[in-house]
Amino acid sequence: MINDKLHLVQSENCCEPVARSTFNPESEEIKAFAAIFAALSDPHRLAILKLLSESEGEVCVCDITGSFKLGQPTISHHLKILKEAGLVNGDKRGKWVYYSLVHSKATEIKELVDRVLAASVLSVR
Amino acid sequence: MINDKLHLVQSENCCEPVARSTFNPESEEIKAFAAIFAALSDPHRLAILKLLSESEGEVCVCDITGSFKLGQPTISHHLKILKEAGLVNGDKRGKWVYYSLVHSKATEIKELVDRVLAASVLSVR
DNA sequence: AATATACATTGACAACCATCACTACGTTTG
DNA sequence: CAAACGTAGTGATGGTTGTCAATGTATATT
Numbered sequence: 001m002i003n004d005k006l007h008l009v010q011s012e013n014c015c016e017p018v019a020r021s022t023f024n025p026e027s028e029e030i031k032a033f034a035a036i037f038a039a040l041s042d043p044h045r046l047a048i049l050k051l052l053s054e055s056e057g058e059v060c061v062c063d064i065t066g067s068f069k070l071g072q073p074t075i076s077h078h079l080k081i082l083k084e085a086g087l088v089n090g091d092k093r094g095k096w097v098y099y100s101l102v103h104s105k106a107t108e109i110k111e112l113v114d115r116v117l118a119a120s121v122l123s124v125r
Numbered sequence: 126m127i128n129d130k131l132h133l134v135q136s137e138n139c140c141e142p143v144a145r146s147t148f149n150p151e152s153e154e155i156k157a158f159a160a161i162f163a164a165l166s167d168p169h170r171l172a173i174l175k176l177l178s179e180s181e182g183e184v185c186v187c188d189i190t191g192s193f194k195l196g197q198p199t200i201s202h203h204l205k206i207l208k209e210a211g212l213v214n215g216d217k218r219g220k221w222v223y224y225s226l227v228h229s230k231a232t233e234i235k236e237l238v239d240r241v242l243a244a245s246v247l248s249v250r
Numbered sequence: 251a252a253t254a255t256a257c258a259t260t261g262a263c264a265a266c267c268a269t270c271a272c273t274a275c276g277t278t279t280g
Numbered sequence: 281c282a283a284a285c286g287t288a289g290t291g292a293t294g295g296t297t298g299t300c301a302a303t304g305t306a307t308a309t310t
Contacts, residue, residue, distance in 0.1 A: 038166035
């Protein structure tokens with residue numbers, strides 16, 4: 001009886017039993033995915049990434065700071081988040097720190113999107 | 126004097142002047158981008174999306190609720206965020222509401238990633 | 251050595267977010 | 281019509297996030 005109820009997922013009349021569980025929201029893997037998207041979820045960070053992608057090569061913090069209305073500590077804060085998400089690299093040379101995109105991340109994120117959102121139909125075909 | 130300081134961006138010796146501005150972090154467009162990524166930035170929402178992608182077709186809320194340790198109002202809350210971001214559709218039929226993926230969104234998001242992160246080198250080639 | 255510069259860190263604060271218990275609403279069933 | 285059910289909305293609460301002012305820490309310049 002109880003077992004029945006368990007594997008019937010709740011009720012049998014709303015829809016067919018569903019492919020349970022997918023992935024576990026408490027796993028470190030998913031949390032890492034979420035963190036990457038969280039890094040992309042701020043307009044200023046998107047603009048910073050775009051700035052880096054447009055300037056081939058490296059950009060020092062002073063140029064980034066000069067491009068937005070935010071204070072320097074706030075820019076530093078955003079850069080830290082981007083760095084921790086693996087989206088940018090920071091190289092300190094002398095007085096300056098030069099930031100650049102981690103280009104492989106774009107591919108990685110797109111694969112991630114596919115992994116979460118791709119229709120199962122596509123994977124079967 | 127003061128003008129000089131303004132248009133010199135800060136200093137001229139750290140690196141060459143940089144391709145300014147990119148896109149504007151205060152534009153509605155970028156805020157919309159950020160909102161999409163924000164919708165993806167929660168582990169439970171990622172798991173819900175994965176669940177939807179694995180079950181071809183539609184899934185009613187009761188099945189989603191049954192798949193996670195969250196309370197029903199919390200699931201409803203997450204579904205609302207996903208819906209507002211255009212990631213899922215909700216169809217009420219009788220007592221139940223069936224949610225399904227908006228499949229076109231995957232492509233849209235990947236294009237978005239390219240737009241923000243693609244190396245300018247690649248676009249030139 | 252003293253000062254200035256470039257950037258990071260800290261602490262504070264307001265705004266936002268995830269979650270829950272409770273309630274409300276519409277639909278279905280009896 | 282009344283009761284039960286599935287889902288959404290509300291209000292409260294603890295935690296997180298974006299921002300700034302102030303401070304710290306290297307490096308460079310004088």
